[in-house]
Amino acid sequence: MTRSNLSRLLLSAVLAGTAVQAHAVDVEVEIQNLTRGIYFTPLLVTAHTPDQSLFNVGEAASTELQAMAEGGDISGLETAAMAISADIVANPAGGLLLPTATTTATFTTSDSNTSLSIVAMLLPTNDGFVGLNGWPIPQQAGTYTVYLNAYDAGTEANDEIRGGGSPGAPGMPVPPPLEDLIGTGGSGVTTTISNAMVHIHPGNIGDADMMSGQSDIQNTVQRWLNPVAKVTVTVTE
Amino acid sequence: MKLSMLRNVVIVGIGTALLAACDHNDNNRNMPEPEPEPVMLTYEVTIENISAAQPLSPVAVLLHSDQTLWQVGESASEALEVLAEGGDNSDMLAVDGTLATESGSAPVGPGSNESYQLTVSDEQSAYLSVVTMLVNTNDAFTGITNKALSDLAVNDSMTMMLPVYDAGTEANSEAAGTIPGPADGGEGFNAERDDADTVSYHPGVVSSQDTLPDSVLMAEHRFDNPVARLIITRVE
Incomplete structure (x- = not known):
């Protein structure tokens, strides 16, 4: 037997072992906002089965995702997650997660809930959100790092001016601060x-004029480059 | 004979010699073991500038004890502020706890790369930090800090793509007179802190060709992540 065959055999043995051993693990999820001037609305952190998802790039947003992305309202997604017996931590930061701030969600996953998903709206944007979609939670104890991108729900035109956060309301919600x-x-x-499916956000344009101009966003502060969040997952058994 | 085979033979030879030495010392069991000679570890660090038009200031490369030289969410040290606003790496290279340091001889231009070699003994746990300013900005920098090298065997290497950080010590005005690089030739370090005073990822520069009419920067000075590639190889 050649070495490459052997390592393939060993690999399949390891994979089979993993599948058999999928079990409840304790998971600590530390989420850091990496941006200079973007705020995260209350986060939804869930572990669920691999066949479920909160969003999919290239597909239309659900009404629950739209409510989160346009107004920061995670109640619809939370209800949907409960309906599929997901493990849920809602709003670990107790409000907005400020630029460069960190929050931690801790839970024990149920046996089959091996996929981690995270969402929160980005402010100021019209329907931008930070997202992690179905990241496979390692069954092996250790510390893992994932970087998250900014997505556009595709449900609202990015006019970048003050407005409302209800689904369908134009403009951006502007809660304090x-x-x-x-x-x-x-x-x-x-x-x-331009694209009604969930997609990578094109970024804020903003302008240099606080009193008029095309946008109410400050162009030197409230832009971002991906990634926008760092997630550190610590798995213990 | 292949080089790898030759090495095996040499290692076996050394093993035999050590065993022989042990036999010889059988009658001297109470003698203290001689201290093992420290093994020197040499690392080669290469940085490649993959930006469009952001020269990287003379690079600071440090091997040091376990410590972070910056952290997202924390205030920048004055040494980092001096580097990130003006491209001067001297204070950064003088931080406490260094084991070996190297300084780039000149800025590393877009499309260019530079390599550095640093040596420490294996008795010291070495952590690597690399830091350099994007000189056509107010206070943007890139690098890594406190990367553990202990798992790297000889000839092992690792490659990392580096993001752009904002030191948070100077507002990103992009205004004439505030940027030290060739796009402006303006001021470098200024002790005043008129921004968030927190290190973050950089939001990117805007430029006068986008929506910042008073910016001295042009479209080519914009950047995205990553801005540089770092290759670390243990060569000895």
Whole structure:
């Protein structure tokens, strides 16, 4: 037997072992906002079965995802997650997760809930969110790091001006402290949705004018480059 | 004979010699064991600038004891501020706890790379930090800090793609006179802190061709993550 065959055999043995041994593990999920000036609304952290998901790139957002991405409301997603017996930590930061701040969610996964998903809206945006979609939780004890990108739910035009957070309401919700951090009087960047499926967010444009201009977003502070979050997962058995 | 086979023979030869030495010392069991000679570990660090138009200031490369030189969410040290605002790496290279340091001789331009060699003994647990400024910015820098090297065997190497950090010590105004690089030729370090005073990932520069009319930066000065590639090889 050649060595490559042997290692293939060993690998399949390891994989088979993993499948058999899938079991409840204690998981600590530390989430850090890496951005200079973007706020995360209350986070939803869930462990669920691999066949479920909160969102999928290239597919239309669910109404529950839309409510989260446009207004920061995770109650719909939380209800949906409970319905599929997911392990859930809702709002671990107790409100907004400020730029560069860190929060931690801790739970014990049920046997079959081996996929980790995380979402929260990004402020100020129209329907931007930070997301982790079905990351396989290692069954082996250890510390693992994942970096998250910013997505666009594809449900609202990115006009970048003050508005509402209800699903379908145009404009961006501006809860405190955002109301004092963004501009006003913007004419609106765009009125069209270029891609109605969930996609990588094109980023904020903003402008340099706090009183008028095209956008209410500050271009030197409230932009980002991916990744926008660092997730450190510590698995113990 | 292949080199690898030759090495095996040499190692077997040394093993035999050691066994022989042990036999010889059978009558001297109470003699203290001689201290093993420290083994020297040499690392080669290569940084490649993969930006469009952001020269990297003379690179600071440090092997040091277990310590982070910056952390997202924490305030920048003054040594980091001096480097990130003005490209001056001298304070950073002088931090406490270093085991070996190297300084780049000149800026590393876009498309260029530079390599450094640092040596420590195996009695010291070495952690690597590399840090350099994106000079056509107010206070952007890239690098890694406190990377453990103890798992690296001879000829092992690891490659990392580096993100851009914002030191948070100077507002990203992009205004004339505030950027030390060739795009402006303006001021470097200024002790005043007029930004978040927290290290974060960088939001990117805007430029006058985007939506910042007073910026001295142009489209080519914009960047995305990653901005540099780092290759660490243990060569000895």
